[in-house]
Structures are given as C-alpha cells and as structure tokens.
Amino acid sequence: MTSLWTDCLRQLQADLSETDFNTWIRPLQVVEDSETLRLLAPNRFVVDWVTDRCLGRIREVVARDSSDAARAVVLQVGTRRPEPAAPAAVTTVSIQLQRPSPPPGIRLNPNYVFERFVEGKSNQLARAASAQVAGNPGGAYNPLFIYGGTGLGKTHLMQSIGHVIQANRPEARVAYVHSEQFVQDMVSALRHNTIGEFKKAYRSLDALLIDDIQFFAGKDHSQEEFFHTFNALLEGQRQVVLTCDRYPKEVDGLEERLKSRFGWGLTVAVEPPEMETSAAILITKAAAEGVELPEEVAFFVAQRIRSNVRELEGALRRVMANSSFTGRPITLDFAREALRDLLALQERLVTIENIQKTVAEYFKIRVADLLSQRRSRSVARPRQVAMALAKELTRHSLPEIGDAFGGRDHTTVLHACRRVAELRETDTRVREDYQNLLRTLTN
Amino acid sequence: MQQLPLNVRLAEHAVFESFHAGPNEAAIACLREAAAGAGPRFTWLWGPGSSGRSHLLQAAVTAAHALGRPSIFLPMAQRASLDPAMLDGLETASLVAVDDIDAIAGDGAWEPAMLLLYERIVASAGRLVMSSILPPARSGFRLPDLASRLSTAAVYQLVQGGDEQLLRALQKRAAWLGLELPDVTGRFLLTRVERDMAALCRELERLDREALAAQRRLTVPFVSEVLGSAD
Secondary structure, X not given: OOHHHHHHHHHHHHHOOHHHHHHHHOOOEEXXXXXXXXXXXXXXXXXXXXXHHOHHHHHHHHHHHOOOOOOEEXXXXXXXXXXXXXXXXXXXXXXXXXXXXXXXXXXXXOOOOHHHOOOOOOOHHHHHHHHHHHHOOOOOOOOEEEEOOOOOOHHHHHHHHHHHHHHHOOOOOEEEEEHHHHHHHXXXXXXXXXXXXXXXXXXXOOEEEEEOHHHHOOOHHHHHHHHHHHHHHHHOOOEEEEEEOOOHHHOOOXXXXXXXXXXXXXXXXXXXXXXXXXXXXXXXXXXXXXXXXXXXXXXXXXXXXXXXXXXXXHHHHHHHHHHHHHOOOOOHHHHHHHOHHHHHHHHHHOOHHHHHHHHXXXXXXXXXXXXXXXXXXXXXXXXXXXXXXXXXXXXXOHXXXXXXXXXXXXXXXXXXXHHHHHHHHHOHHHHHHHHHHXXXXXX | OOOOOOOOOOOOOOOHHHOOOHHHHHHHHHHHHHHOOOOOOEEEEEOOOOOXXXXXXXXXXXXXXXXXXXXXXXXXXXXXXXXXXXXXXXXXXXXXXXXXXXXXXXXXXXXXXXXXXXXXXXXXXXXXXEEEOOOHHHOOOOOHHHHHHHOOOEEEEOOOOOHHHHHHHXXXXXXXXXXXXXXXXXXXXXXXXXXOHXXXXXXXHHHHHHHHHHOOOOXXXXXXXXXXXXX
C-alpha cells in the first residue's frame, strides 16, 4: 500500500464510523503513478457513496501530501488483475475496467466434473443421461432437463457436461447461466438499449446450461425472450441443459409452450441420496481436499444430517477446518465434538410430537388417528412411517416410541420399522413419501 | 484541574485482538483463515445479538485489508440505505463479510442478488463470511436455492459463556482501550449493568472518558460514582 493512500486511509478512519469505513473504504483498490491516484471500486454504488462523502477529503490529503504538482484522484468501477497473493508492487498491475455488457454466465466451477460426482441409486439415471449429452451435444437428448430438490447435484451434473463439451471442442462457446442472471442481463440490456447484443450473445452459443429455471415463473417478458433463445439454439442443434427444482409441468407461472418444449428431449430426476451415497460423497469431497475421512465418521455425519448434500458438505468443512486448526486427527469423537451445536440443534427440533404432527399433515389425517387403535390402511401406513421416522431421527427407545403412539408395544414399533424398510425398497410411493418427510423434518 | 479528553478515538475497535475468544476459538480460527484467503470458502456465524458477530466480521475485514486483500463489510441490518446493486462486482474482493444476512430473508430483490453473488464467488477465488441469528436453513430465506447454497458454509454457533467469560471479554476490551479493569470492579459492573456485551462496552467507553477526565483508576467507588451519576 502506498504511503499517500495510507495517509488518506488514516484521515478517513478518523472521519468515518468504523462500520462505514469497513463498508465503503476497505473495498477500494488503489493504483498509483506519478500523476494519478486511481481508486477502483467494485461497483457504481460504492463509487457514488465515496464520491459524495469522501472524495473531497481524499483530494485534500493528496494535495497536501504531494510534494510535486498535485496528483489527480480518479475514482471508477474496476479491479486490479491479477489479485496479488501478497502485498505486491502495484505499478506493474494492469487494470480491468468493468465492461458494459459482459458475456453471459460465469466460469464453470473446476470441481464440478464427472470424476468428482458420486453416483448412487438416487442419481444414476441423471448421471448416465448427462454423460451421454456431454459426449454427443445437440444430439438426441436435447434439451436435457434435470430436476430434483435443492442441493442434490443438478448444478454439478450440468457443469460437468459443460466441461466435457469444452474439453472436446476448446473453441466451443459454452455458457453456464443462472436463470435469475438471464433475467437481470435482459433487464439490463433493455435499459441500456443493447438488447440486440444480448440476443446475439445468447443465440450464438454452442451450449447453454441454464440453472434453476423455476426462477422464470411469473416473469413473462423473460420467458418470451428465453423461448426464442431456446428455439434458436435447438434449431441450430446446439445443446441446451436445464435444471429445475420440480418436474416441468409442475412449475406454476411458466408458459405452457415452454413447459411443453422442455419435455421434447429427455427429462431425468435426481433423488435425495441414500445414506451410503451420502457417506461416499463425504469421503470423496474430503479426498479432494487431501483429507482421508474414516468411514465411520462419514456414516456418522451422513446419518445425522439428512436435509441435503450441501448441508452435509457444510458439516464436513467444519470438521476438516477444526481438525486443521487444532492439529487433531478426525475421529468419531472429534467429529461429534466439532458438530456438537449443529447436532444439538437437529435433535432439539426433531421430537416424536413433531414427527406425528408432520406425518399427519403430510397424509392429511389427524394426529389423534395416529394414536388411535384404528387399523385401516389409510391410518396404519402413516402410523408405521411415523414410527420408523421416530426411530431414525430421535434417540427414544422402542418402548418409549410405542408409548408415544397410544401405548403400543415395542414389538409393534419394531414390526413397523421393518415393514417400512421393506416397502422403501419395493414401493416407489412409500420411498418418496419417506424421503420427503425425512427432508421436511431435518431441514 | 480536570483533564479534557481529546475527541480522538482509537483507530479500530473491532479487531481480533480485542475479542475474547472463550469457547469460540474454532470460529475465530476459521475467520482468520478466511481473511488470509485460506480455509473454507464460506463461513456462517450464528448467535444472538451481542454475541460478537459484527465485531468478528469486521475484524476479518480489517485483517484481510492488513494483508493487502480487498475486502468489504456489508451490514444488512442497514439494507434500507443500501441497494441490491451494492452486491455487483463484489466477487472481485478477496473477502466479503455479510453481517445480519437474515435481514434480507424474504426480500424479493435482495435474495436473488445474494444468490447470484454466491454463484459468482464460487466461480472466483474469494471468500464469503456471513452472520445471522440462526443457521442457514432456519434463517427464513424465501428462495430454497439460496438457503440450500448457503448451507455449504462451515457453520459456527457463537456461544456466550457465563459471567466469568463475560468478565474476561470485558477485561480484554478494557485492555485494548488501555484501561486496567480489576476483577473486583468488573464483577461489580456485571451486577449493575445489563449483562450484555454491547451494553457493557458502551459503559466501558463512558468509564474510559470519565476516568481520563478525573485521572482516576477503575476502582469500585469510582465506577459506582459514575454509574450513580448517570441515574
């Protein structure tokens, strides 16, 4: 950091509150030469604030401190590239000013490749379809529509396709774009009168990977534009991959013609992973960071954090970070200790009463029915599911669970748990119901 | 003769050095790493008001800056005076600290902007540290995608210890202000002032001014006198 800018910082620190200083001054980057002190801000909003409140003061300090002719102070949107790993000489750093219309999308995440995708029963089909599309873009499966809950690997698969296309054809223009970004880019293009460039940028792609298309719901103008982009790409046999949190026909607020077109290619689902897959995901993610995660720790974390893969990943990061700070190896006891508050929170949330209430709501029956002696299938099956969930998610003993369900014997609970386990293997409906309830209760 | 305190405040209050880690060592270690561009890419601190969330996030920003890494602190509780456009381009910063991120939960303009910032940070080399009253999944975000993505963070609960921890925290803050706060005076303060770190710090700053003006040490009679005069 230059001494001139250090003087400015000292003055601004005295003038501003600590919060304002950290919000508006810390993000500024400085590039200085003999004639100019150039301040680079991340966006227009910061430029405006600093111009209004601080630029006068900065100019005063610069005029006071410059021994020779006063240097000009320029404040603009931009960033230094490359970012220095350590404080480095700034004179050699080039400046990249923000371009008015950046190309669509963001860089593909290098970690989102097929090799790092852990396959299980829950995502086998989606992975196989993605690999097919990656090897033969614009072919039979166009568009590829991947749907499923959040945090189950849709973005990972989609970006893996992008990596393969790019590796096979380095000149291919592949864009990964979040739907909300598409909407914002379009609004921005309309405002700046650059809609022609916007259309050209999107329609000249070789592959468009567009994430979370449920964001288009209710945004008619964006849907219209996307519809034309989509058609143009498909007609040119360019690959389109879409992800969504539900089956296309179930997205409210999406035009029928879009829903229909999304179904032209191949539609595949990703389901929540079974525990074995979750544990394998943890081991793979840890290995990617150079950490060997014991299997028992992976199963411990996977068993307790059931909501989605991202939360699982968060828990793993925390265990790895704590191990790195303390220098202690990752054991079962260490993981239990590192995740103590997280697990306590989950256990506090999941009670038998909560399970009964959630299951009753899900199956549209009354909690009193679950506790009653009625044995009709419409009540008995939800009761069995609730008992199995109580065994899986709480630490209550089987007799305690039996008691909580209208004073039933523990062997009834045991039978219920076995029956539900069998049905989850053989009956898709029961499997889906159970997974949905599991996620609701643990999220 | 009374000495008039100069209207000059210490350059920085919210730094790691003025924070008593107590049971929160792992969380602080994680933030220090983030400031240096290491450790988890996303970190989430949660805990009640006055648990030190804002202090620690600002400390991380200050530490990053000291290492020559551009950083920014975004106090979302003040979002009325900000704009979602404020998130544009922040992936160029090495560290983005979003305080009270739950304040944007349910906001139709801020939530998508935060989601996109997350995506851009994933694709960059930066780090994002956030704070909230609750963990990500329970912070009330309307967009499931946002709640889900943010739950990849290393999540730490900030634990407020009992009176003993509060006393040590207060003494550390006093030492940072250049004051000596004896145990007996500290315990006296804890019985007279709201047992909340923010309230205690405000009181400590007032005592600092009064002690300087009166050229007195922080003894129980002096503190009692100052507290009494405020009633």
